[in-house]
Amino acid sequence: MCGLADFDPGVIQVLQIEFIPEAVDDLRSFRKHDQQRIIAVIESQLPYQASEPSRNRKRLRPNELAEWELRVGDFRVFYDVDEAAGVVRIVAIGYKEGNKLFVHGEEYEL
Numbered sequence: 001m002c003g004l005a006d007f008d009p010g011v012i013q014v015l016q017i018e019f020i021p022e023a024v025d026d027l028r029s030f031r032k033h034d035q036q037r038i039i040a041v042i043e044s045q046l047p048y049q050a051s052e053p054s055r056n057r058k059r060l061r062p063n064e065l066a067e068w069e070l071r072v073g074d075f076r077v078f079y080d081v082d083e084a085a086g087v088v089r090i091v092a093i094g095y096k097e098g099n100k101l102f103v104h105g106e107e108y109e110l
Contacts, residue, residue: 015047015081019090026093026104034075038093041072050088051081063110065103066091076101 066078094103
């Protein structure tokens with residue numbers, strides 16, 4: 001178990017989270033409960049390990065939307081990481097219905 005006494009602040013860069021206006025609109029289109037859940041997962045995972053693949057985070061094949069995807073249940077948070085600037089930029093938040101992905105209210109294919 002790792003406690004605060006073991007924490008070395010020089011090892012982990014804390015990244016700033018930014019939402020582009022379209023991503024804010026996407027988030028507002030969901031129910032309040034879902035918005036809170038999405039924000040909680042973003043705040044717990046992306047400031048510290050945004051560019052580390054995990055069970056819920058993966059690097060996407062080249063596409064026009066974003067480099068990374070964070071899975072939050074049926075929701076998908078699409079983001080880019082600028083390590084040099086210390087920023088995670090949320091560019092879209094979509095949702096899955098079966099095998100279909102919807103982003104900005106329209107079906108989207110990655």
